[in-house]
Amino acid sequence: GAGVSQSPSNKVTEKGKDVELRCDPISGHTALYWYRQSLGQGLEFLIYFQGNSAPDKSGLPSDRFSAERTGGSVSTLTIQRTQQEDSAVYLCASGVDEQYFGPGTRLTVT
């Protein structure tokens, strides 16, 4: 079946612009995570959605970052007023117990 998909695969934006990253989880998966991974680094937790519960936003690095999950399915991560330090690969994962990662969006802020 279809796996987790993310779009776009690559995004280049100018400093100060807003960007939206999309995640399409596997159908029926109640949990959805966003992570950020800089080159050669680990998985930095950003936000966690679980069913209808309030999301765990404890990993969002600043108020420029926000995310929503509509209808318990698709999720959008929004970064406002992008900075160069936001450049990274943004990974989405979905699952019930086992978590499956999407291919990621590589964000470059120039």
Add this chain to the structure above:
Amino acid sequence: GENVEQHPSTLSVQEGDSAVIKCTYSDSASNYFPWYKQELGKRPQLIIDIRSNVGEKKDQRIAVTLNKTAKHFSLHITETQPEDSAVYFCAATDSWGKLQFGAGTQVVVTP
């Protein structure tokens, strides 16, 4: 909340030898412990997992052991091959079901 520590951060092994990566966790309510492999430029892939009612699980050349009393779990790779070179991440669920990852181990298998 859950805190997962992973050691070593880098591991270099000769082809054919075994590799062992160890993780500790803090939340005694944790009950699910997956391991992910991330090759360069790729997404993390789930390679094996273990649940708290099992002490050991094996899948071909990889095995995971769990010691709930000591709150640690380990990944064992036997007869390592060059294609085992990757970054490996351990993880544990906290009492809310949220996955917490370790910092990762860079494994390099030299011919």
